[in-house]
Amino acid sequence: MMAAAECSTSCCGSAWVTxxxxxxxxxxxxxxxxxxxxKLPLEFRFDADQYDAELARAAAAWV
Known part of the structure; x- marks a missing residue:
């Protein structure tokens, strides 16, 4: 699940992606x-090294 409303997924919706x-x-x-x-995007494709770097940057921001 990428995003969900605070109330519930059946109330205001949610977004899922593989x-x-x-x-x-x-x-x-x-x-x-x-x-x-x-409305949904078809697909996003990312460079794996850049993706890993961005995940590391985002994780460091949560510390």
Whole structure:
């Protein structure tokens, strides 16, 4: 789950995505949205090294 409303997923909706690593890329696919207008991206593809660096940066910000 990428995001959900504070009330509940059945009330205001939530967004789901499948994240998988394939070689030098990270893919976000198979989006689901049970709220809002239902518009969804087809796929995002990221460079795996850049993705890992951004995850590390975000994790360090939470410390």
């Amino acid at each position: 994240i998988r690593r394939e070689g030098a890329h990270v893919h976000w696919t198979d989006w689901e949205n049970n709220g809002g207008d239902g």
